[in-house]
Amino acid sequence: MAMERDGERIARLLARAEEKGLDYVLFLDPENIHYLCGGVIDYSAAYLDVGEGRIVAIANVMEAERIPKVTWVDDIIVYYRDRYDGPLESVKAENLYDAVGKVLDGGKIGVPYGFISKKEFDLLSEKLEGLIDFSEDLWRARMIKSRREIALLREAARIVDEGIKWASERLDRGLSEYSLMVESKCYMLRRGADKTLDFLIVASGPNSAYPHWRCSDRVPRPGDAVTLDYVASYNGYFGDETRTFFVGMAETALKRIYEVVLEAQVEAIEKAGPGVKAKEVDEVARRIIERNGYGKYFTHSTGHGIGLNVHEPPRLSSKSEYTLEPGMVVTIEPGIYVEGLGGVRIEDMVLITEDGCEVLTSLSKAIEII
C-alpha cells in the first residue's frame, strides 16, 4: 500500500521466526505493531505470516481507514461486532481476541510475553492453541536497527540535542526545574518530537545527587550542577541524552567529579564496537570511576539499548550477557552522585558500526558554566 516496507527490518524478524519454527508472529501492543507495520494502530492486532512473508492487520473498524496511510501492511481484516458495510475483508467477532482466533488457523504462534498482559494471554489462549513466547527472539531482531530505523534515531538524537541546548541556555533565568521541563517539552514538540517522556529530568544543586530525580519548584542557583536528562521520540523512535551544566561557577569538588565522569564516558565510547561484550563497556567506565575513588557513587549501569522503547536490550551492565553488534544503538551514561554535594551524568546515544561506533548525539561535553 502507500508506505514502502522496511525490508531489512522485516527480513530480520522473519529470520528469527523461521529459526524458531513459527507459523505466525502475533503482536497486540502498540510498539511491536509499529515495528511490524511501520506505524501505530490502536485497538488492533497485527501478524506476520512467516511462510508467505505477509503482514496483516486485524483492525478495529474505526482504525481501518487510517491503516493504509500510516503502515505498510499487505492486508487488512476488519473485525466487527454488529455490522460492517465497508469494502475490506472482515470477520464478525466478540472482541479482538475472538477475531484473532478466527483469523489464525492455529499453528505455532510466537507472541512476546513481555508485551501482552496475563489477561490478554488468557483470552487469547481460550481461542488459540500453540502460543509460544517470542520475547527474546524479538529483542534479538529489534536490537539490530535497520538503516531506516537508524535514520529515525538520528532525528530523535537531533531533537534531544536541540532540547538540551535550548534549556541549557536558560538555566540562569530564574525558571524553576519544573518550568524548564515544561518549556523544554514544548520546544522539542515544536522541533518535531511526536512525544517526550512525561517526566524529563531537570535536577539542580542537591537534587542532582539523585539519578532518578524528576522535577521540583527549585530554581537553579549559582554554584549548582544541573543535570538535564531528556527523552523524546521521532516517529516512535526515542532519543535519550544527558548533560550536566554549572550555573555561575563550578565548585572544585564538582568539577573534579565532572572530569572523572567525562573520562569514564569517553573511554567507554572508545571501547564500544562490534564483538565487544556489553559488560566490558560497563567495566571500562566503572574502573575509571573506581580508580578515582568514586566507585560507590556510580549506582547504576552504564547504558541501555534504545529504539521504539526507551530502555531495550542490550543493557550495558556488569551482568549483561550481550555482545555488541553493528546496527545496535545504545546509550553510554556513567554518573557520580554524592548526597549533599550533587551529581554529574553524561549520556550519549551510540551506534555500533562495522569498525567501531558513531556517536549520534552531538552536544559538546566540555565543562560549561552558564
Add this chain to the structure above:
Amino acid sequence: MAMERDGERIARLLARAEEKGLDYVLFLDPENIHYLCGGVIDYSAAYLDVGEGRIVAIANVMEAERIPKVTWVDDIIVYYRDRYDGPLESVKAENLYDAVGKVLDGGKIGVPYGFISKKEFDLLSEKLEGLIDFSEDLWRARMIKSRREIALLREAARIVDEGIKWASERLDRGLSEYSLMVESKCYMLRRGADKTLDFLIVASGPNSAYPHWRCSDRVPRPGDAVTLDYVASYNGYFGDETRTFFVGMAETALKRIYEVVLEAQVEAIEKAGPGVKAKEVDEVARRIIERNGYGKYFTHSTGHGIGLNVHEPPRLSSKSEYTLEPGMVVTIEPGIYVEGLGGVRIEDMVLITEDGCEVLTSLSKAIEII
C-alpha cells in the same frame, strides 16, 4: 509520611480485598501503584496488607529517596542486588520479582491480570503461590471516585476546557491540524497538565468523518467542521472532552447533524444518574440519532469511565452490564460521521451524584462558527 492518605479510596479497595478473602493486593504497574500510594514510583512494586491496612513499597534503590515525598506509603523496603548502605529496611534480591517473593509470605495475593504482563506473571509465579486475578474487583473500587480523586478530575476537566477553548479561537489562522495539536499540547502543559495523550484529535473537514482521526498537515478551511478531542491529565487523572466547531460558515447538512448530536448528548446526560444502567444512557443517545435517520453513522459507544486511565469501566455501550453509581465519572460523547461530508462529536465528563449528575467540563455547546 509526608502526604496524607486518601482514606476514602483505600477503604474502598480494602473492602473489595476483604470481600475476596485476600491477604495482599499487589501492584507492579504505574497506574495502580499511583492509585494505592498516591504517587508514581518506577521500577518498583507496592502492596496493601489487607489484615493490617498497611501500604508498603518494594522499591528500586534509586527510587527510594523520592517515595516519602510523593506518596503516602507506610513503609518502604528497598531491594538491591549488590549493596545498599542506606537507612531503610532492605532485601537482597536478583530482581523485583525475587524481591516481592522474599517480602510476601504467601497467602492469597490479588494481582490485576489486566495490568501485569504474561512474562511478569510467570516470573512472579516462580517466586510466589496464591496469585489471584483481582482485575474486576479493582475496577469495582476504582470506578467510584473519592472526593480527592474528583477534585483532581475537576482540574483535568478545567485543563481540557482551556485547551479546546484556546485552539477553537485559532481555527481560522492558517495553522494545520498538526500545528494546532502541538500548540494545544504546549498550552495544556503550561496550564498544569502533567501529560497529554500523544495524539490529540484535530479533525477538519472530510477528516472529521473519522472518529479515530489523528492529525495531518491539512489546514482548516471555510465550511469545515473541526472536531477537537483533547485528553490531558492532572496529577495522573485524565480529562477528556470533545467539541466540534465550524469555520467561516456551517453547511446546512452539518448543522443538522450538529443539532441531532447535541440533542442526543444532552438527553443522555439528562438520563445519567444513580441506579440507571449504563446501557440505558447509550440507548437514549442512540435512539435520538436513529430516529433522525443517522443510526448507521453513530459507530461507537456513548462513553466510558475515566480516571487514572483514559478508558476505564464502566463503558456506556449497548452491551454494558454496569449500573451507574454516585462517584462514577464517565464521558458522554455521541457522534455522527458521514464520509465525504464530515462529522460531529460532542463529549463531556459527567460525575454521577446522589440525585443525578454533574457535568465537569464546562465549554458551551451552542453551535459556534469561528
